[in-house]
Amino acid sequence: MVLIPGGSFEMGGDGIQSELDELPKHLVTIDSFYMDQTEVTNAQFAIFVNATGYITTAERKPIWSELKKILPTGTTKPADSLLVAASLVFKQTTGPVDFNNYSQWWSWVKGANWKSPEGPGSNIKGKENYPVVHISWDDAMAYCKWAGKRLPTEAEWEFAARGGKTNQLYPWGNQPINQGFAKANSWEGKFPYFNEQKDGFIRNAPVATFNCNGFGLFDMAGNVWEWCSDWYSSNYYQTIAFKNSINPKGPAKSFDPENPSTPKKVLRGGSFLCNDEYCSGYRVARRMKSSPDTGLEHTGFRCVKDISKRL
Template identity: 40%
Template sequence: MSDACCMPGRGSLPPDDVGAATGRGVDTGRLHKVDQRPVAAGTFVMGDAHGDGLRADGELPLHVVELSGFVIDETAVTTTDFAAFVDATGYRTSAERAGTSAVFGALVADDSTVVGRAPTAPWWVEVRGADWAHPEGPGSDIATRADHPVVHVSFVDAQAYCDWAGRSLPTEAQWEYAARGGLHGARFPWGDELVDASGVRRCAIYAPDLWGAPFPAEQGIGVGVIPTMPVRSFAPNGFGLWQTVGNVWEWCADRYDPRYYRHSPRQDPTGPDRGASRVLRGGSYLCDDSYCSRYRVAARSHNTVESSSGNTGFRTVARSR
């Protein structure tokens, strides 16, 4: 994992085994209920135009990308959407099969459920019973999160949902182009400044007023705090997409290689042919300028295909015909 502030990793399936784990090829029709936005074919400069990113993340060099038109979800897939998939298929996520998933330690109400900590980021704890339906572990639920993004989904889980719904995960280039909303070279979907003219923040990132301390707020903050926000919070970008930065990280289809931009094709790039981890985009509610500024549209992260955490979800695109 490139930076443990984002999410800790779990052991990966070999890349060639991902299809077998997800049941690839199953298409049961128009089951996906998330509202869609068409994105017209276009050309943009992909990458970090401001020099904000870490060199190791591979946000450079800037390079021109030409994309064919596509259709993308307006929002991240919600807990309601994912529950419909689980109800229809009986699917068990990576976290459910493993019996644990990664939770921000300040959210854990019962220390007896903690089975481990990330060695380089002790604010990340592995919690027994944490999964998409129990985001902070046993005793938590999604009853009040119907319109929140689903979390604790691995790449394998997101791909399984796509296969059931006849969808695909966006390529990294599709994701960045859509997230920019037509503002080429801007840091954020709305411009270059984190806050608007009235000083109001435009995305869900780490909030010291909520956590009660600067990042990482390792001490508990009490039972019942919900770190994610409804998927239609704040305002949509120029393409009508909501919260492409902040709230939750979103899986992309591409394998990750920090050197890929050096030789990425100009037309409809789909990522490197090999690699054990997959790209994540958009940052999450745990991003903070003091530690991790990956809530920019150019920012890149990655994780192994079976990894899950309380700040990782996904959105989909229409499958190419």
């Protein structure tokens, strides 16, 4: 872990790509804390599983009576063939697609989990230093509790990602991601059917492959999305914009107007699938959200620890 020195910063969107849920920018003050230098790796997660016997969300069969509680009223029960231990795996398309239809590049794959990231027949042998994926928020919380750490708040995450820079778009500054040298693991080319692989990867990459930011943190842009502790609310910034915001913990409950029946947690940092044409997730202010029981092939996490606790 590395020490993130506390301070104040303007939290929220910079530039023309800013989304409504990133605005308005507002002043936030953060106390010092420790943060994992990299995303939690397969090797680290394996130690946790071996020590505790923990079974991740993706390895458990969904229980319909629980699942329907967070779905719109009247949702039809899926076929039993779909209510199996599974997770979402990226599938590259053969040509352009409608970006509103996620099912065109995501596939519900039985047997896909952190040990088999692309489904049956895949494994993590030789990928011990890659970020662990198919991790739900619940899984990340379980690991943090075991490790004596916690998930970062959304404000802590953004402050750390900025690396001491002021009002910059990315952890490295303002240079567009595809200009100059490779700065992060992202989708280069035409999403989701053609990846130029200028950064050397089509899926995730070993942690610390690319340069660190000003705080010594790796992969704060790209590679895998990272869970934060906060509930997601689309209008949260509007409610705290003019308040004295010190160590904010996020809203009391979730609200996503696109899917109001499903509570969601915040994800940050983008992934190997992010592209300016579709999702500029590697911007330090970019917000993403998902239900706590959801894991995907590009979802992982890193931990933080309060400064008052010994490493």
